[in-house]
Amino acid sequence: MTSQRYITGLERLHAVDGDAGVDVVETLRQAFPDFATYVVEFPFGDIYSRPGLGLRERELAVVAALCALGNAAPQLRVHLHAALHVGCTPTEIVEVVMQMAVYAGFPAALNGLAEVRRVFDERGIALPLNTA
Amino acid sequence: MTSQRYITGLERLHAVDGDAGVDVVETLRQAFPDFATYVVEFPFGDIYSRPGLGLRERELAVVAALCALGNAAPQLRVHLHAALHVGCTPTEIVEVVMQMAVYAGFPAALNGLAEVRRVFDERGIALPLNTA
Amino acid sequence: MTSQRYITGLERLHAVDGDAGVDVVETLRQAFPDFATYVVEFPFGDIYSRPGLGLRERELAVVAALCALGNAAPQLRVHLHAALHVGCTPTEIVEVVMQMAVYAGFPAALNGLAEVRRVFDERGIALPLNTA
């Protein structure tokens, strides 16, 4: 029995993360089916589907928070992909991560930049960015 | 001897936080003058003065990070004021803080919303926001 | 339009926290109505209503987690009340909080015990507990 929140959430997950995001949830479902449902329903069905904040702003906020917390590297990578997928520029992403040096310290920013480098490599985005 | 970074930083601090931000730094300077200088020079002179990310996005990212970390209430309040000052809407701010329930847990979001309520009260922004 | 999850969640919230828990949500609703709905629906409607783990165990786990995180004193107090409400003994609660000295350090345990003292005082539970 699929809830309306699930249907909305899956559509939103696809908008945010593309096929990769849906794949992550399907892998999770094989071991933890109820939790996979919650991941779709609450974050995506309830929160991401709200008006009042753009997807680009939502993704920059998540990248900032996960970089600052510093203990969620797999989720930071997912959201670096998502940020690019919803139209954040590589420059905007690097700026947000560098800014975290101020609020969470240089190690948090350095470890965030290491994940940025890994994700950008996967997507063929050359570093350093041209910041002329 | 005032560095160019200090002059740029103070201008930027004023753009972000208005007179209130400058007052915070001047109070800090009375006890810790060197650290007051660093606060102006590095976060504002170096980071906030960079192109490539708008001030609105920078402030939403900081609100997200400080809400997620959950141990910096005074700085969260400063940046809630700053976010409004640079043109974030009350709705955008509430959305970012609610979104932190997903990434840092409901207590982080609830404590963030308590600071939102306090700051909005100080500025005469009525809650609940009209979200028709 | 009230969801079934909301109805289930409110019943569960009342079972866990009593009237005090319902009051907290109603106060929250005055400023942030959507978030009040989420608080009832996801934590209580989805998670706390699951079989497979008793309410006593759930509350001891939450007390442990919030004490260890150390940045959510208001929520720790709510769950100290809730733990007593669902039948945890004062001794069990003190034991969990003391145990956090091992996993999150003595400051986390000491600050947790300060909240225990405050909540026990409010409920007339005399300290020290008789541990003969």
Added chain:
Amino acid sequence: MTSQRYITGLERLHAVDGDAGVDVVETLRQAFPDFATYVVEFPFGDIYSRPGLGLRERELAVVAALCALGNAAPQLRVHLHAALHVGCTPTEIVEVVMQMAVYAGFPAALNGLAEVRRVFDERGIALPLNTA
């Protein structure tokens, strides 16, 4: 010279973790002998040997705390093994970890579930659990 606390602690460590726990301490002893002694004496000799809270509840509390903190994966794995060893059911453990999504965010719960999957695999516990 072996203290009574060490003797009590080693017995308790064995009760909680089995031979695996004792092996961990012996490995630690080769490089850091004094710290190995403290690990046995304070957590196990002092804390785990206290009456007033069952070993099952102690382990569920530790799993909750380490999952919420999110920066102690090796210790979380040790305590997932220990939780099973003292009689927590696989379902109880999964419930506690899922519950952490509420208090520490979805990334903390997802990373906790990844460790659950690894430990259950090692012990031949099939996932998904049958939750009919």
Added chain:
Amino acid sequence: MTSQRYITGLERLHAVDGDAGVDVVETLRQAFPDFATYVVEFPFGDIYSRPGLGLRERELAVVAALCALGNAAPQLRVHLHAALHVGCTPTEIVEVVMQMAVYAGFPAALNGLAEVRRVFDERGIALPLNTA
């Protein structure tokens, strides 16, 4: 029945914190007598009584850690007093706290400096320090 560790720990606690530290433990003992005993025995009887690191270095390390964690203000204040008591200079303490801006972010350092200011005020240490 008082252990040798307790006797050693109390002597060490007095050396580190003076009468104020002993008073804190006695207050704790009224509500949580066993935990008061652990606080004396493990941190002070076991750890602080070890040779190999000076008390000044131990206190600077604790000030750094508690400032970086950012969720233990009461303990930070205790150890700011203790750092001065064992002979750290006001300048050394301010330097350590400012340095935390690099490793844990400016909010952690600013909140640490606020506690420094409070403790220095209580002890009549004038700010700003003369750093000619």
Added chain:
Amino acid sequence: MTSQRYITGLERLHAVDGDAGVDVVETLRQAFPDFATYVVEFPFGDIYSRPGLGLRERELAVVAALCALGNAAPQLRVHLHAALHVGCTPTEIVEVVMQMAVYAGFPAALNGLAEVRRVFDERGIALPLNTA
């Protein structure tokens, strides 16, 4: 255009970390040149170049903070090397990390000791230390 802070910072980075530290920054510069500049200028040019606290004390403080935070293993390794480089003894370093068990919990200390073991192995420092 190289700032005086950069020149001072690079000299200080070399004093603290030796060639290895300079190499880390040069690697960082290939992908994130501006951030590499900030790493030299603010932590090393501004903070580490301040009088009032010795390099040994600075490094012990950083080791304590990064061990307590528990989410910055690469930076902890860099500073374990640096601590040895500026003259901290292996014993002092092990003492600081063990002490973190008190303030941040045993998992933080255990994970810190694991990094100590790795760094000491790389440098041929035999464990256990002779603590007669």
